[in-house]
Amino acid sequence: MITKSKVMSLTMAIALLGTLLAGCTDNNTAAPSTGNSTANTPKGNDKKEEKTLRIMSGVIGGKTPEENTLFEKEIERLTGIKAKLDKPASDYDQKLLAAIASGEKFDLLQISKEKMNLFIDQGIVTPLTDQVKASKVLSDPEVLPAGEWDQIKTKDGKIYGVFTKFQGGTMPIVRNDWLKKLNLQEPKTLDDYYKVLKAFTEQDPDGNGKKDTYGLSTAGMYELQGIFSAAGLKQRYVEKDGKLDVPYSTDAAIPIYEWLNKLYKEGILDPNFATNDTGKMRNLFLTDRVGMITYWDAWVGMLNNTRKEQDAKTTFEAKGLPGAADASGKHMIRRGDPDVWVIPVNAEHPKTAFEFIEWWHSKDGIMLGSLGIKDNDYTESGGKYELTKAGKEHAMDHGVPFWYNKKVQPPFGLLPGVKEAQELVVKYATLELTPAKWADAEKIINENSFKAILGEMSAADAVKKMREQLKASKLID
Structure with a gap:
């Protein structure tokens, strides 16, 4: 190593x-x-x-x-x-x-x-x-x-x-078949997301008669851009007037951390989110344990294809979402470098x-x-x-x-759901600013974000500490 x-x-x-x-x-x-x-x-x-x-x-x-x-x-x-x-x-x-x-x-x-x-x-x-x-x-x-x-x-x-x-880009990916089964509308605002995720947790969407599902699972803080979209905040660095800042470390992020903590306390957020890798997160989605994950557009098709290969008659349907709208109705998801x-x-x-x-x-x-x-x-x-x-x-x-x-067409077409997910990327996704010091900043952001979401520290205190550490390490201006 x-x-x-x-x-x-x-x-x-x-x-x-x-x-x-x-x-x-x-x-x-x-x-x-x-x-x-x-x-x-x-x-x-x-x-x-x-x-x-x-x-x-x-x-x-x-x-x-x-x-x-x-x-x-x-x-x-x-x-x-x-x-x-x-x-x-x-x-x-x-x-x-x-x-x-x-x-x-x-x-x-x-x-x-x-x-x-x-x-x-x-x-x-x-x-x-x-x-x-x-x-x-x-x-x-x-x-x-x-x-x-x-x-x-x-x-x-x-x-x-x-x-x-x-x-491509990253986005919330929802079990669209669960939305249909529970007669739920596709979520647009953060309140909508809460209602949908709560229903996924409490209304037995997999139909096994047990309360064994979660609304949301992630791989740590990986690709929560679609949630922070509700506050109009980008995941990594932004530059304004020649100065670098990390929006997740600003006061504007506090309500999002409080919202995520609410999901955790109510059992809506997968309790292992902080230690999940992307494979564990995907597996929960594929095995009917969770109704929404945050991941790449390409995986919308691969998830659908995987279940179709396992069972040609499956009703499983993954669908990409543009993230939660902010107060002005705008969506923000991340375009991959x-x-x-x-x-x-x-x-x-x-x-x-x-x-x-x-x-x-x-x-x-x-x-x-x-x-x-x-x-x-x-x-x-x-x-x-x-x-x-x-x-x-x-x-x-x-x-x-x-x-x-555009002159070369896929010989087998696109996997189900990919075209629509890619259209969301083109319409709503923007690149992140990722300078060389991002890896050091990310460690500080993740450590304090987890404390806020897990309730080990208030969201306001976690953001304050995050900002102090970033400044002390000269990772923000």
């Missing part, structure tokens, strides 16, 4: 590495792919590159080491590029930092926007603005909508990364890397990232696709469960 001190050491090493690379790369900005503008093509780097890539990825690739090898071969079959894919089985961020700090060279990295911002500050990744603008593929709004680029542009409008997939491809400044094959990024957004690239490997995960004949046993197990997700390209 890498300790906090080691991570800090790695970060310092990365900063040093960035400085060294910036001084020895002969102005090595990545050249545009074949057929695009040659703007920013580095001198001495116009010779033909070997079609080889070394890629490091957290989720893109095979599900096992053996399948990862097949994934590499499939890339070569489809593109002619010999790819070496480094996909750690766990602790991706730590291993990524360690690899870069030790001087390992990669042509492509799959990272989060948060990590991209860190790497930009340290001079580790190549600006791609000109290449993206010159790319007929990436500048096509049918492939990547123009408005989406604002998610990943820097303040000065530069582009350093290109989306690996459509990143985009995952992006970036090209390190010391990449040995930057032209090939950019060609690959363009290809990744083509039909072949999308099918590989979603369905997986032909003849391993699926078969295809005459445009008709069929999943293999392995393909069904892999749930059409090899790093790209959803994509932007």
